Amino acid sequence: MYSINVRTHARRWAAVAAATALAAGPAALTGAGPAHATGGSGSASAAVLRTGLDVALLNKTVHAPLAVSLNEVRAPGSARRAALTARLDGVDGGKPFSVLRAEAADAKATVDGGRAEASSTLAEARLHVPGLPLLSVVELEAVSSRAVCEAGRSPHASVTLPAAVTVLGKRVALTAGGPTRVAVPGVGEVRLDLSKTETTSTTAAATALRLAVSVDPLKLNVAEVEGTLTLAEAACETPEAPAAPAADGVRPQGARAERAAPSAEAGLAETGGDAVTPYVAVGAAALLAAGATAVAVSRRGRRG
Template identity: 65%
Template sequence: MPARRLAVTAVATALAAGPTVLAGAGTAHATGDHGRAGAAVLRTGLDVSLLDKTVDVPLTVSLNEVEAPRSAEKTALTVKLDGVDGGKPFTVLGAEVARADATVSASKSEGSVQLAHAKVHVPGLPLLSLIEIEKVTASAVCEAGEKPVAKANPVGAVTVLGKRTTLTAGGPTVVKVPGVGEVRLDLSSTRTTSRTAAATALRLKVSINPLKLNVAEVDGTVTLAEATCEAPDVPAQEAPAREPAEAAPADPVEPAAGEAPQGAPVEEANLAATGGSSSTPYVAAGAVALLLAGGGAVALARRRRS
Protein backbone atom coordinates (compact mmCIF):
# COMPACT_ATOMS: atom_id res chain seq x y z
CA MET A 1 0.00 0.00 0.00
CA PRO A 2 1.21 3.63 -0.50
CA ALA A 3 3.26 5.13 2.31
CA ARG A 4 0.47 7.56 3.15
CA ARG A 5 -1.74 4.59 4.06
CA LEU A 6 -1.11 2.09 6.78
CA ALA A 7 0.90 -0.88 5.62
CA VAL A 8 -0.38 -4.32 6.46
CA THR A 9 2.23 -7.02 6.84
CA ALA A 10 1.57 -10.69 7.50
CA VAL A 11 4.48 -12.72 8.79
CA ALA A 12 4.87 -16.32 9.84
CA THR A 13 6.04 -16.73 13.42
CA ALA A 14 6.95 -19.86 15.39
CA LEU A 15 4.68 -20.46 18.36
CA ALA A 16 4.75 -22.98 21.15
CA ALA A 17 1.38 -24.28 19.97
CA GLY A 18 2.97 -25.58 16.79
CA PRO A 19 4.22 -24.51 13.35
CA THR A 20 2.79 -21.45 11.69
CA VAL A 21 1.60 -20.77 8.18
CA LEU A 22 0.19 -17.71 6.52
CA ALA A 23 -1.37 -18.22 3.13
CA GLY A 24 -3.12 -15.73 0.92
CA ALA A 25 -6.87 -16.09 0.96
CA GLY A 26 -8.58 -17.30 -2.16
CA THR A 27 -11.02 -19.78 -3.56
CA ALA A 28 -10.32 -23.27 -2.27
CA HIS A 29 -10.96 -25.27 -5.40
CA ALA A 30 -9.10 -28.22 -6.73
CA THR A 31 -6.88 -29.11 -9.58
CA GLY A 32 -6.86 -32.17 -11.72
CA ASP A 33 -8.92 -33.47 -14.60
CA HIS A 34 -11.10 -35.82 -12.58
CA GLY A 35 -12.89 -33.45 -10.21
CA ARG A 36 -12.42 -30.63 -7.74
CA ALA A 37 -11.97 -30.47 -3.98
CA GLY A 38 -10.80 -27.93 -1.44
CA ALA A 39 -10.54 -27.31 2.28
CA ALA A 40 -9.63 -24.53 4.71
CA VAL A 41 -9.25 -24.60 8.49
CA LEU A 42 -9.77 -20.85 8.95
CA ARG A 43 -10.49 -17.86 6.77
CA THR A 44 -10.94 -14.25 7.88
CA GLY A 45 -12.34 -11.22 6.13
CA LEU A 46 -12.14 -8.41 8.70
CA ASP A 47 -11.90 -4.63 8.57
CA VAL A 48 -9.97 -3.13 11.47
CA SER A 49 -10.59 0.55 12.22
CA LEU A 50 -7.90 2.33 14.22
CA LEU A 51 -8.45 5.00 16.84
CA ASP A 52 -5.86 7.45 15.49
CA LYS A 53 -6.50 6.88 11.80
CA THR A 54 -9.39 7.41 9.44
CA VAL A 55 -8.76 4.32 7.32
CA ASP A 56 -9.58 0.67 7.79
CA VAL A 57 -6.88 -1.98 7.85
CA PRO A 58 -7.98 -5.22 6.16
CA LEU A 59 -7.19 -8.51 7.84
CA THR A 60 -7.67 -11.15 5.15
CA VAL A 61 -5.78 -14.32 5.95
CA SER A 62 -6.28 -18.08 5.84
CA LEU A 63 -4.83 -21.15 7.51
CA ASN A 64 -4.35 -24.54 5.87
CA GLU A 65 -6.23 -23.59 2.73
CA VAL A 66 -5.54 -26.37 0.24
CA GLU A 67 -6.74 -27.56 -3.14
CA ALA A 68 -6.57 -31.15 -4.34
CA PRO A 69 -4.47 -33.15 -4.39
CA ARG A 70 -2.91 -31.71 -1.24
CA SER A 71 -3.08 -31.70 2.55
CA ALA A 72 -1.81 -29.40 5.28
CA GLU A 73 -1.46 -29.66 9.03
CA LYS A 74 -0.43 -26.41 10.71
CA THR A 75 -1.61 -25.46 14.15
CA ALA A 76 -1.04 -21.72 14.50
CA LEU A 77 -1.38 -18.48 12.56
CA THR A 78 0.27 -15.24 13.65
CA VAL A 79 0.03 -11.92 11.83
CA LYS A 80 1.21 -8.36 12.33
CA LEU A 81 -0.77 -5.23 11.50
CA ASP A 82 1.05 -1.91 11.43
CA GLY A 83 -0.72 0.52 13.71
CA VAL A 84 -2.08 -2.20 16.00
CA ASP A 85 -0.27 -2.60 19.32
CA GLY A 86 2.81 -0.87 17.95
CA GLY A 87 3.15 -3.36 15.14
CA LYS A 88 3.65 -6.35 17.42
CA PRO A 89 2.54 -9.74 16.04
CA PHE A 90 -0.57 -11.31 17.48
CA THR A 91 -2.08 -14.77 17.21
CA VAL A 92 -5.15 -15.17 15.01
CA LEU A 93 -5.51 -18.90 15.68
CA GLY A 94 -3.81 -21.45 17.87
CA ALA A 95 -4.91 -25.10 18.00
CA GLU A 96 -3.77 -28.57 19.01
CA VAL A 97 -5.06 -30.06 15.77
CA ALA A 98 -5.67 -28.17 12.54
CA ARG A 99 -5.71 -30.36 9.44
CA ALA A 100 -7.11 -29.91 5.95
CA ASP A 101 -7.18 -32.54 3.20
CA ALA A 102 -8.31 -32.45 -0.43
CA THR A 103 -8.14 -35.44 -2.78
CA VAL A 104 -9.39 -36.30 -6.25
CA SER A 105 -9.50 -39.49 -8.31
CA ALA A 106 -11.22 -40.72 -11.44
CA SER A 107 -14.33 -41.66 -9.45
CA LYS A 108 -14.42 -39.37 -6.39
CA SER A 109 -13.35 -35.98 -5.02
CA GLU A 110 -13.30 -35.14 -1.32
CA GLY A 111 -12.43 -32.25 1.00
CA SER A 112 -12.22 -32.54 4.80
CA VAL A 113 -11.18 -30.47 7.83
CA GLN A 114 -10.45 -31.28 11.47
CA LEU A 115 -9.91 -28.61 14.11
CA ALA A 116 -9.53 -29.33 17.83
CA HIS A 117 -8.91 -27.26 20.98
CA ALA A 118 -8.66 -24.00 19.09
CA LYS A 119 -8.74 -20.32 20.03
CA VAL A 120 -9.39 -17.47 17.62
CA HIS A 121 -8.32 -13.88 18.35
CA VAL A 122 -8.97 -10.55 16.62
CA PRO A 123 -7.00 -7.30 16.87
CA GLY A 124 -7.67 -5.25 20.00
CA LEU A 125 -8.51 -8.23 22.22
CA PRO A 126 -5.15 -9.74 23.17
CA LEU A 127 -6.40 -11.61 26.23
CA LEU A 128 -10.03 -12.35 25.34
CA SER A 129 -10.64 -14.97 22.67
CA LEU A 130 -13.21 -14.29 20.00
CA ILE A 131 -14.16 -17.97 20.16
CA GLU A 132 -12.84 -21.15 21.79
CA ILE A 133 -13.94 -24.55 20.53
CA GLU A 134 -13.26 -28.15 21.50
CA LYS A 135 -13.65 -29.71 18.07
CA VAL A 136 -15.19 -29.05 14.68
CA THR A 137 -15.19 -31.16 11.52
CA ALA A 138 -16.39 -30.62 7.98
CA SER A 139 -16.40 -32.86 4.93
CA ALA A 140 -17.68 -32.81 1.36
CA VAL A 141 -17.71 -35.98 -0.76
CA CYS A 142 -18.63 -36.06 -4.45
CA GLU A 143 -18.69 -39.41 -6.27
CA ALA A 144 -19.27 -39.74 -9.99
CA GLY A 145 -22.88 -40.62 -10.69
CA GLU A 146 -23.87 -40.33 -6.99
CA LYS A 147 -25.56 -37.61 -4.94
CA PRO A 148 -22.92 -35.40 -3.23
CA VAL A 149 -22.77 -35.43 0.57
CA ALA A 150 -21.82 -32.50 2.84
CA LYS A 151 -21.41 -32.74 6.62
CA ALA A 152 -20.33 -30.27 9.33
CA ASN A 153 -20.36 -30.81 13.05
CA PRO A 154 -19.11 -28.73 15.99
CA VAL A 155 -18.53 -31.06 18.94
CA GLY A 156 -18.28 -30.07 22.58
CA ALA A 157 -18.30 -26.72 24.34
CA VAL A 158 -18.06 -23.35 22.59
CA THR A 159 -17.04 -20.12 24.31
CA VAL A 160 -17.63 -16.76 22.62
CA LEU A 161 -16.11 -13.56 24.05
CA GLY A 162 -15.64 -15.35 27.35
CA LYS A 163 -19.23 -16.64 27.51
CA ARG A 164 -19.96 -20.35 27.35
CA THR A 165 -22.49 -20.77 24.57
CA THR A 166 -24.88 -23.48 23.46
CA LEU A 167 -25.18 -23.71 19.71
CA THR A 168 -28.52 -24.59 18.18
CA ALA A 169 -29.27 -26.00 14.76
CA GLY A 170 -32.55 -24.09 14.49
CA GLY A 171 -30.96 -20.72 13.73
CA PRO A 172 -28.05 -18.34 14.43
CA THR A 173 -26.73 -17.80 17.93
CA VAL A 174 -26.04 -14.20 18.98
CA VAL A 175 -23.66 -13.36 21.81
CA LYS A 176 -23.53 -9.80 23.14
CA VAL A 177 -20.98 -8.50 25.62
CA PRO A 178 -21.47 -4.93 26.88
CA GLY A 179 -18.51 -2.71 26.15
CA VAL A 180 -16.99 -5.30 23.82
CA GLY A 181 -19.38 -6.04 21.01
CA GLU A 182 -21.53 -8.67 19.34
CA VAL A 183 -20.86 -11.96 17.58
CA ARG A 184 -23.38 -13.91 15.51
CA LEU A 185 -22.69 -17.59 14.93
CA ASP A 186 -24.19 -19.60 12.07
CA LEU A 187 -23.90 -23.31 12.75
CA SER A 188 -23.23 -26.14 10.33
CA SER A 189 -24.02 -24.70 6.93
CA THR A 190 -24.20 -27.31 4.14
CA ARG A 191 -25.06 -26.95 0.46
CA THR A 192 -25.37 -29.57 -2.29
CA THR A 193 -26.29 -29.64 -5.96
CA SER A 194 -26.38 -32.49 -8.46
CA ARG A 195 -22.57 -32.45 -8.71
CA THR A 196 -21.18 -30.21 -5.92
CA ALA A 197 -21.13 -30.05 -2.14
CA ALA A 198 -19.91 -27.53 0.45
CA ALA A 199 -19.82 -27.67 4.23
CA THR A 200 -18.92 -25.03 6.82
CA ALA A 201 -18.77 -25.91 10.50
CA LEU A 202 -18.93 -22.36 11.88
CA ARG A 203 -19.30 -18.90 10.39
CA LEU A 204 -19.00 -15.89 12.68
CA LYS A 205 -20.27 -12.39 11.91
CA VAL A 206 -18.14 -10.13 14.07
CA SER A 207 -18.89 -6.58 15.21
CA ILE A 208 -16.85 -5.49 18.20
CA ASN A 209 -15.39 -2.26 19.58
CA PRO A 210 -12.54 -3.18 21.91
CA LEU A 211 -11.07 0.34 22.19
CA LYS A 212 -7.73 -1.18 23.12
CA LEU A 213 -4.33 -1.38 21.44
CA ASN A 214 -5.35 1.48 19.11
CA VAL A 215 -8.26 -0.56 17.73
CA ALA A 216 -11.64 1.16 17.53
CA GLU A 217 -13.76 -1.42 15.69
CA VAL A 218 -13.47 -4.82 14.07
CA ASP A 219 -16.13 -5.89 11.57
CA GLY A 220 -16.38 -8.81 9.18
CA THR A 221 -16.50 -12.58 9.09
CA VAL A 222 -14.51 -15.54 10.39
CA THR A 223 -15.06 -18.98 8.83
CA LEU A 224 -13.95 -22.18 10.55
CA ALA A 225 -13.66 -25.63 8.92
CA GLU A 226 -14.79 -25.34 5.32
CA ALA A 227 -14.77 -28.16 2.74
CA THR A 228 -15.89 -28.24 -0.91
CA CYS A 229 -15.96 -30.70 -3.79
CA GLU A 230 -17.17 -31.19 -7.35
CA ALA A 231 -17.84 -34.66 -8.75
CA PRO A 232 -15.83 -36.07 -11.66
CA ASP A 233 -17.60 -36.69 -14.93
CA VAL A 234 -19.25 -40.08 -15.26
CA PRO A 235 -17.10 -42.09 -17.72
CA ALA A 236 -18.92 -42.80 -20.96
CA GLN A 237 -19.60 -46.50 -21.39
CA GLU A 238 -19.06 -47.95 -24.85
CA ALA A 239 -22.12 -49.70 -26.25
CA PRO A 240 -21.45 -53.39 -27.07
CA ALA A 241 -21.10 -54.15 -30.77
CA ARG A 242 -24.35 -55.46 -32.15
CA GLU A 243 -24.18 -58.75 -34.05
CA PRO A 244 -25.79 -58.77 -37.48
CA ALA A 245 -29.29 -60.14 -37.30
CA GLU A 246 -29.76 -63.53 -38.92
CA ALA A 247 -32.23 -63.63 -41.75
CA ALA A 248 -35.37 -65.41 -40.71
CA PRO A 249 -36.00 -68.55 -42.75
CA ALA A 250 -38.69 -68.07 -45.35
CA ASP A 251 -41.85 -70.05 -44.95
CA PRO A 252 -41.83 -73.07 -47.24
CA VAL A 253 -44.00 -72.67 -50.32
CA GLU A 254 -45.89 -75.69 -51.58
CA PRO A 255 -45.16 -76.19 -55.29
CA ALA A 256 -48.11 -76.07 -57.65
CA ALA A 257 -49.14 -79.21 -59.50
CA GLY A 258 -46.56 -80.10 -62.08
CA GLU A 259 -43.93 -77.68 -60.69
CA ALA A 260 -40.65 -78.73 -59.15
CA PRO A 261 -40.12 -78.07 -55.47
CA GLN A 262 -38.22 -74.86 -54.66
CA GLY A 263 -34.51 -75.49 -54.56
CA ALA A 264 -34.59 -78.69 -56.63
CA PRO A 265 -31.88 -79.03 -59.37
CA VAL A 266 -32.86 -77.78 -62.79
CA GLU A 267 -32.40 -81.17 -64.49
CA GLU A 268 -34.55 -82.91 -61.93
CA ALA A 269 -37.16 -80.21 -62.30
CA ASN A 270 -37.30 -80.78 -66.08
CA LEU A 271 -37.59 -84.50 -65.58
CA ALA A 272 -40.38 -84.06 -63.13
CA ALA A 273 -42.22 -81.73 -65.51
CA THR A 274 -41.89 -83.64 -68.89
CA GLY A 275 -40.77 -87.17 -68.10
CA GLY A 276 -37.65 -86.76 -70.35
CA SER A 277 -34.14 -85.59 -69.98
CA SER A 278 -32.54 -82.30 -70.91
CA SER A 279 -31.76 -83.68 -74.45
CA THR A 280 -35.39 -84.32 -75.26
CA PRO A 281 -35.81 -81.10 -77.36
CA TYR A 282 -32.85 -82.07 -79.59
CA VAL A 283 -34.16 -85.58 -80.16
CA ALA A 284 -37.57 -84.23 -81.12
CA ALA A 285 -36.01 -81.77 -83.58
CA GLY A 286 -33.99 -84.55 -85.20
CA ALA A 287 -37.11 -86.72 -85.60
CA VAL A 288 -38.94 -83.89 -87.32
CA ALA A 289 -36.01 -83.42 -89.69
CA LEU A 290 -35.99 -87.13 -90.58
CA LEU A 291 -39.75 -87.12 -91.22
CA LEU A 292 -39.40 -84.14 -93.55
CA ALA A 293 -36.49 -85.74 -95.38
CA GLY A 294 -38.39 -89.03 -95.77
CA GLY A 295 -41.46 -87.26 -97.05
CA GLY A 296 -39.39 -85.39 -99.61
CA ALA A 297 -37.78 -88.62 -100.87
CA VAL A 298 -41.16 -90.36 -101.32
CA ALA A 299 -42.54 -87.40 -103.28
CA LEU A 300 -39.48 -87.37 -105.55
CA ALA A 301 -39.84 -91.07 -106.32
CA ARG A 302 -43.49 -90.76 -107.27
CA ARG A 303 -42.67 -87.95 -109.70
CA ARG A 304 -40.07 -90.06 -111.49
CA ARG A 305 -42.47 -92.98 -111.87
CA SER A 306 -45.10 -90.84 -113.42
Protein backbone atom coordinates (compact mmCIF):
# COMPACT_ATOMS: atom_id res chain seq x y z
CA MET A 1 0.00 0.00 0.00
CA TYR A 2 2.80 2.37 0.84
CA SER A 3 4.53 1.82 -2.50
CA ILE A 4 1.27 2.57 -4.35
CA ASN A 5 0.91 5.86 -2.48
CA VAL A 6 4.48 6.81 -3.33
CA ARG A 7 3.96 6.08 -7.01
CA THR A 8 0.73 8.09 -7.00
CA HIS A 9 2.41 11.14 -5.38
CA ALA A 10 5.37 10.85 -7.73
CA ARG A 11 3.12 10.85 -10.76
CA ARG A 12 1.20 13.87 -9.47
CA TRP A 13 4.39 15.88 -8.90
CA ALA A 14 5.65 14.89 -12.33
CA ALA A 15 2.44 16.13 -13.92
CA VAL A 16 2.61 19.41 -11.97
CA ALA A 17 6.23 19.97 -12.99
CA ALA A 18 5.48 19.34 -16.64
CA ALA A 19 2.41 21.60 -16.63
CA THR A 20 4.36 24.38 -14.93
CA ALA A 21 7.17 24.20 -17.45
CA LEU A 22 4.77 24.29 -20.40
CA ALA A 23 2.55 27.03 -18.95
CA ALA A 24 5.51 29.31 -18.19
CA GLY A 25 6.49 29.31 -21.85
CA PRO A 26 8.03 32.50 -23.20
CA ALA A 27 6.97 34.53 -20.14
CA ALA A 28 9.44 32.70 -17.96
CA LEU A 29 12.24 33.69 -20.32
CA THR A 30 11.37 37.25 -21.21
CA GLY A 31 10.08 38.57 -17.87
CA ALA A 32 7.95 41.73 -17.41
CA GLY A 33 8.66 44.98 -19.30
CA PRO A 34 9.47 48.24 -17.48
CA ALA A 35 6.70 50.79 -16.76
CA HIS A 36 7.09 54.31 -18.18
CA ALA A 37 5.60 57.43 -16.55
CA THR A 38 4.43 60.27 -18.76
CA GLY A 39 4.32 63.96 -17.85
CA GLY A 40 4.25 67.41 -19.38
CA SER A 41 0.81 67.00 -20.93
CA GLY A 42 0.68 70.65 -22.05
CA SER A 43 -2.24 73.05 -21.77
CA ALA A 44 -4.41 75.42 -23.80
CA SER A 45 -7.01 78.03 -22.84
CA ALA A 46 -9.06 80.75 -24.50
CA ALA A 47 -11.68 83.38 -23.72
CA VAL A 48 -13.73 85.78 -25.82
CA LEU A 49 -14.20 88.36 -23.05
CA ARG A 50 -13.00 89.05 -19.51
CA THR A 51 -14.12 92.00 -17.43
CA GLY A 52 -12.45 93.52 -14.40
CA LEU A 53 -14.59 96.55 -13.56
CA ASP A 54 -15.34 98.49 -10.40
CA VAL A 55 -18.80 100.08 -10.43
CA ALA A 56 -19.45 102.95 -8.02
CA LEU A 57 -23.06 103.88 -7.30
CA LEU A 58 -24.24 107.48 -7.17
CA ASN A 59 -23.63 107.93 -3.46
CA LYS A 60 -20.07 106.57 -4.04
CA THR A 61 -20.22 104.69 -0.76
CA VAL A 62 -21.01 101.39 -2.44
CA HIS A 63 -18.73 99.72 -4.98
CA ALA A 64 -19.78 96.63 -6.91
CA PRO A 65 -17.17 94.58 -8.80
CA LEU A 66 -18.09 93.22 -12.22
CA ALA A 67 -15.82 90.27 -13.01
CA VAL A 68 -17.42 88.07 -15.65
CA SER A 69 -16.23 86.17 -18.72
CA LEU A 70 -17.69 84.87 -21.97
CA ASN A 71 -16.70 81.57 -23.56
CA GLU A 72 -13.81 80.86 -21.21
CA VAL A 73 -12.53 77.35 -21.97
CA ARG A 74 -9.63 75.04 -21.20
CA ALA A 75 -8.51 72.07 -23.27
CA PRO A 76 -10.28 70.07 -24.32
CA GLY A 77 -13.17 72.47 -24.74
CA SER A 78 -15.03 74.91 -26.95
CA ALA A 79 -17.84 77.46 -26.57
CA ARG A 80 -19.90 79.57 -28.96
CA ARG A 81 -22.18 81.78 -26.87
CA ALA A 82 -22.75 85.10 -28.65
CA ALA A 83 -24.19 87.17 -25.78
CA LEU A 84 -23.42 87.95 -22.15
CA THR A 85 -25.64 89.65 -19.59
CA ALA A 86 -24.99 90.47 -15.94
CA ARG A 87 -26.79 91.81 -12.90
CA LEU A 88 -25.53 94.03 -10.07
CA ASP A 89 -27.37 95.01 -6.92
CA GLY A 90 -28.13 98.73 -6.98
CA VAL A 91 -27.73 99.09 -10.76
CA ASP A 92 -31.06 99.77 -12.50
CA GLY A 93 -32.96 98.14 -9.67
CA GLY A 94 -31.06 94.87 -10.01
CA LYS A 95 -32.30 94.22 -13.55
CA PRO A 96 -30.07 92.30 -16.01
CA PHE A 97 -28.06 94.46 -18.41
CA SER A 98 -26.20 93.60 -21.58
CA VAL A 99 -22.42 93.32 -21.42
CA LEU A 100 -21.72 91.94 -24.90
CA ARG A 101 -23.69 91.00 -27.99
CA ALA A 102 -22.13 89.63 -31.16
CA GLU A 103 -22.95 87.84 -34.38
CA ALA A 104 -20.29 85.24 -33.57
CA ALA A 105 -18.13 84.53 -30.54
CA ASP A 106 -16.04 81.36 -30.57
CA ALA A 107 -13.37 79.99 -28.25
CA LYS A 108 -11.58 76.68 -28.65
CA ALA A 109 -8.71 74.91 -26.87
CA THR A 110 -7.20 71.51 -27.69
CA VAL A 111 -4.23 69.37 -26.67
CA ASP A 112 -3.58 66.43 -28.98
CA GLY A 113 -0.37 64.40 -28.94
CA GLY A 114 2.53 66.83 -29.03
CA ARG A 115 0.47 69.88 -30.04
CA ALA A 116 -1.51 72.39 -27.93
CA GLU A 117 -3.60 75.07 -29.64
CA ALA A 118 -6.03 77.78 -28.55
CA SER A 119 -8.04 80.32 -30.53
CA SER A 120 -10.67 82.99 -29.93
CA THR A 121 -12.79 84.91 -32.44
CA LEU A 122 -15.30 87.74 -32.04
CA ALA A 123 -17.32 89.27 -34.90
CA GLU A 124 -19.82 92.14 -35.20
CA ALA A 125 -19.74 92.83 -31.48
CA ARG A 126 -20.97 95.60 -29.17
CA LEU A 127 -19.64 95.96 -25.64
CA HIS A 128 -21.42 97.84 -22.84
CA VAL A 129 -20.71 98.80 -19.23
CA PRO A 130 -23.25 99.45 -16.45
CA GLY A 131 -24.96 102.84 -16.71
CA LEU A 132 -24.51 103.15 -20.49
CA PRO A 133 -27.20 100.89 -21.96
CA LEU A 134 -27.50 102.78 -25.26
CA LEU A 135 -23.91 103.85 -25.88
CA SER A 136 -21.41 101.10 -26.63
CA VAL A 137 -17.97 101.34 -25.10
CA VAL A 138 -16.64 99.69 -28.26
CA GLU A 139 -18.10 98.34 -31.50
CA LEU A 140 -15.94 96.19 -33.76
CA GLU A 141 -16.22 94.10 -36.89
CA ALA A 142 -13.88 91.22 -36.11
CA VAL A 143 -10.93 90.34 -33.88
CA SER A 144 -9.19 87.03 -33.29
CA SER A 145 -6.22 85.54 -31.50
CA ARG A 146 -4.38 82.23 -31.82
CA ALA A 147 -1.64 80.45 -29.89
CA VAL A 148 0.11 77.25 -31.00
CA CYS A 149 2.61 75.24 -28.94
CA GLU A 150 4.03 72.16 -30.67
CA ALA A 151 6.74 69.82 -29.42
CA GLY A 152 10.00 70.36 -31.27
CA ARG A 153 9.00 73.80 -32.57
CA SER A 154 8.99 77.34 -31.23
CA PRO A 155 5.62 78.48 -29.80
CA HIS A 156 3.70 80.95 -31.95
CA ALA A 157 1.11 83.64 -31.13
CA SER A 158 -0.82 85.84 -33.56
CA VAL A 159 -3.62 88.42 -33.55
CA THR A 160 -5.96 89.74 -36.24
CA LEU A 161 -7.48 93.22 -35.87
CA PRO A 162 -9.78 95.38 -38.01
CA ALA A 163 -8.57 98.66 -39.48
CA ALA A 164 -10.87 100.67 -37.21
CA VAL A 165 -13.32 100.38 -34.31
CA THR A 166 -15.99 102.64 -32.81
CA VAL A 167 -15.28 103.82 -29.25
CA LEU A 168 -17.96 105.75 -27.32
CA GLY A 169 -19.59 106.62 -30.64
CA LYS A 170 -16.35 107.79 -32.32
CA ARG A 171 -14.73 105.97 -35.25
CA VAL A 172 -11.07 105.35 -34.42
CA ALA A 173 -8.34 103.97 -36.67
CA LEU A 174 -6.17 101.30 -35.05
CA THR A 175 -2.42 101.73 -35.39
CA ALA A 176 0.57 99.83 -34.07
CA GLY A 177 2.18 103.00 -32.72
CA GLY A 178 0.96 102.51 -29.16
CA PRO A 179 -2.17 102.93 -27.01
CA THR A 180 -5.07 104.86 -28.51
CA ARG A 181 -7.00 107.21 -26.23
CA VAL A 182 -10.57 108.31 -26.85
CA ALA A 183 -12.18 110.95 -24.62
CA VAL A 184 -15.81 112.05 -24.80
CA PRO A 185 -16.83 115.08 -22.70
CA GLY A 186 -19.48 114.28 -20.14
CA VAL A 187 -19.02 110.54 -20.62
CA GLY A 188 -15.44 109.51 -19.94
CA GLU A 189 -12.31 108.06 -21.49
CA VAL A 190 -11.23 104.75 -22.99
CA ARG A 191 -7.66 103.68 -23.72
CA LEU A 192 -7.09 100.87 -26.21
CA ASP A 193 -4.02 98.63 -26.01
CA LEU A 194 -3.69 96.63 -29.21
CA SER A 195 -2.57 93.13 -30.11
CA LYS A 196 -0.33 91.96 -27.31
CA THR A 197 1.57 88.73 -27.98
CA GLU A 198 4.14 86.98 -25.83
CA THR A 199 6.17 83.80 -26.35
CA THR A 200 8.78 81.86 -24.39
CA SER A 201 10.59 78.62 -25.16
CA THR A 202 7.52 76.62 -24.08
CA THR A 203 4.53 79.02 -23.95
CA ALA A 204 2.60 81.43 -26.14
CA ALA A 205 -0.13 83.97 -25.37
CA ALA A 206 -2.11 86.45 -27.45
CA THR A 207 -4.62 89.19 -26.62
CA ALA A 208 -6.41 90.97 -29.45
CA LEU A 209 -7.68 94.05 -27.62
CA ARG A 210 -7.51 95.42 -24.09
CA LEU A 211 -9.53 98.45 -23.01
CA ALA A 212 -8.88 100.58 -19.94
CA VAL A 213 -12.22 102.22 -19.15
CA SER A 214 -13.02 105.25 -17.00
CA VAL A 215 -16.53 106.62 -17.55
CA ASP A 216 -19.07 108.64 -15.56
CA PRO A 217 -22.53 107.58 -16.76
CA LEU A 218 -24.52 109.30 -13.99
CA LYS A 219 -27.43 107.13 -15.11
CA LEU A 220 -29.23 104.12 -13.68
CA ASN A 221 -27.72 104.93 -10.26
CA VAL A 222 -24.17 104.49 -11.63
CA ALA A 223 -21.66 107.23 -10.85
CA GLU A 224 -18.38 105.77 -12.15
CA VAL A 225 -17.12 102.67 -13.93
CA GLU A 226 -13.40 101.95 -13.97
CA GLY A 227 -11.36 98.92 -14.91
CA THR A 228 -10.40 96.75 -17.87
CA LEU A 229 -12.09 94.81 -20.65
CA THR A 230 -10.08 92.14 -22.45
CA LEU A 231 -11.18 90.74 -25.81
CA ALA A 232 -10.07 87.56 -27.61
CA GLU A 233 -7.45 85.80 -25.52
CA ALA A 234 -5.57 82.59 -26.30
CA ALA A 235 -2.70 80.83 -24.50
CA CYS A 236 -0.90 77.48 -24.60
CA GLU A 237 1.98 75.48 -23.13
CA THR A 238 3.99 72.96 -25.13
CA PRO A 239 3.36 69.28 -24.29
CA GLU A 240 6.06 66.64 -24.36
CA ALA A 241 6.65 64.93 -27.68
CA PRO A 242 4.80 61.61 -28.09
CA ALA A 243 6.93 58.53 -27.45
CA ALA A 244 8.38 56.99 -30.61
CA PRO A 245 7.00 53.51 -31.48
CA ALA A 246 9.18 50.59 -30.39
CA ALA A 247 11.49 49.19 -33.07
CA ASP A 248 11.16 45.57 -31.81
CA GLY A 249 9.11 43.29 -34.01
CA VAL A 250 9.48 45.39 -37.16
CA ARG A 251 9.45 43.06 -40.13
CA PRO A 252 11.59 43.76 -43.23
CA GLN A 253 9.76 45.05 -46.26
CA GLY A 254 10.02 44.43 -50.00
CA ALA A 255 12.93 42.45 -51.41
CA ARG A 256 14.59 42.11 -47.99
CA ALA A 257 11.49 40.33 -46.66
CA GLU A 258 11.50 37.93 -49.62
CA ARG A 259 15.15 37.07 -49.04
CA ALA A 260 14.59 36.54 -45.31
CA ALA A 261 11.60 34.20 -45.70
CA PRO A 262 13.38 31.16 -47.30
CA SER A 263 16.03 31.02 -44.56
CA ALA A 264 13.33 30.82 -41.86
CA GLU A 265 11.50 28.04 -43.71
CA ALA A 266 14.76 26.15 -44.25
CA GLY A 267 15.50 26.23 -40.52
CA LEU A 268 12.11 24.73 -39.75
CA ALA A 269 12.59 22.01 -42.37
CA GLU A 270 15.92 20.96 -40.86
CA THR A 271 14.78 20.80 -37.24
CA GLY A 272 11.11 19.96 -37.67
CA GLY A 273 10.30 22.21 -34.69
CA ASP A 274 9.03 25.63 -33.81
CA ALA A 275 9.08 28.06 -30.86
CA VAL A 276 7.15 25.63 -28.61
CA THR A 277 9.65 22.78 -29.04
CA PRO A 278 11.95 23.71 -26.07
CA TYR A 279 9.00 23.71 -23.64
CA VAL A 280 7.75 20.31 -24.85
CA ALA A 281 11.25 18.92 -24.31
CA VAL A 282 11.37 20.31 -20.77
CA GLY A 283 8.01 18.74 -19.95
CA ALA A 284 9.07 15.37 -21.35
CA ALA A 285 12.28 15.41 -19.34
CA ALA A 286 10.32 16.18 -16.18
CA LEU A 287 7.97 13.25 -16.83
CA LEU A 288 10.88 10.83 -17.42
CA ALA A 289 12.63 11.90 -14.24
CA ALA A 290 9.47 11.53 -12.19
CA GLY A 291 8.79 8.08 -13.68
CA ALA A 292 12.28 6.86 -12.86
CA THR A 293 11.86 8.04 -9.28
CA ALA A 294 8.55 6.23 -8.95
CA VAL A 295 10.01 2.94 -10.26
CA ALA A 296 12.95 3.12 -7.87
CA VAL A 297 10.73 3.72 -4.87
CA SER A 298 8.43 0.88 -5.91
CA ARG A 299 11.29 -1.61 -6.12
CA ARG A 300 12.57 -0.66 -2.68
CA GLY A 301 9.09 -1.22 -1.28
CA ARG A 302 8.88 -4.72 -2.74
CA ARG A 303 12.31 -5.69 -1.40
CA GLY A 304 11.28 -4.52 2.02
